[in-house]
Amino acid sequence: MTLKLQMLGTGSAFAKQYYNNNALIYDNEFTLMVDCGITAPMALHQLGATFNDIDAVLITHIHGDHVGGLEELAFITKLQYQRKLPLYIGEALVQPLWENTLRGGMYQEGHITSLDDIFDVRPLKPGVKTDISAGLSVELIQTRHIPGKSSYSLYLNERIFYSADMVFDPALLRTLVQDRGCEVILHECQLQGPGEVHTTLEELLSLPENVKERTYLMHYGDNAKDFIGKTGPMEFLEQQRIYEL
Ligand SMILES: O=c1ccn([C@@H]2O[C@@H]3COP(=O)(O)O[C@H]3[C@H]2O)c(=O)[nH]1
Ligand SMILES: [Zn+2]
Ligand SMILES: [Zn+2]
Structure with missing residues (x-):
């Protein structure tokens, strides 16, 4: 089943030339938003779309560039569109997303008191494949x-690995390709400096050729153009461009 991918943004957390690293994944008429950062409402607007065009949202982790647009999404869908979007989220993130991220802005006595009041919450267990739409399944790793x-x-x-923000895990990438039939790797990439909480370009360049040749780079800094031609066979994903996966 062919999916289409359109990145709302491909930037690292504090990039200014690129929007936050958030994605739209299209399964025919069904649209899944992967992460909804601070810049997501404006990025969506610039595509001529609204939150009413989204069928479900999935969150990888709780950092502003991945969840900072959720308050707007939730208010707009509830108040303007009278909808509760399905929210796919690792089960360990359900409580912190409400208590530590959304409660401050959204709590309204007797009206909005939990995540269930604003989303159709669908907790995911890591390692378990879940069907999201007719032609789209997801397993959290x-x-x-x-x-x-x-x-x-x-x-x-x-068959498609989409990295959250993550430190380099070459064993995982090799296993996915060798043992699990992974055809495409969409990977975050810190272009310079020590990775610490991210994966560096230098680390990705150390991967075997057969892994690199199916890898696309995202979540990169404002100086990405300086690295064109220096990423081996790995291409930068471009925001707003539509890719067939
Ligand atoms: O120990 C830390 C924690 C955080 N940070 C920065 O904060 C950012 C938060 O979003 P991000 O995960 O996309 O990127 C992170 C980094 O840029 C860091 O450099 N080291
Ligand atoms: Zn990030
Ligand atoms: Zn992060």
């Missing part, structure tokens, strides 16, 4: 990012 903070990469349709 827990990957390391910030100590003590749960973060989940995605395995879509058992």
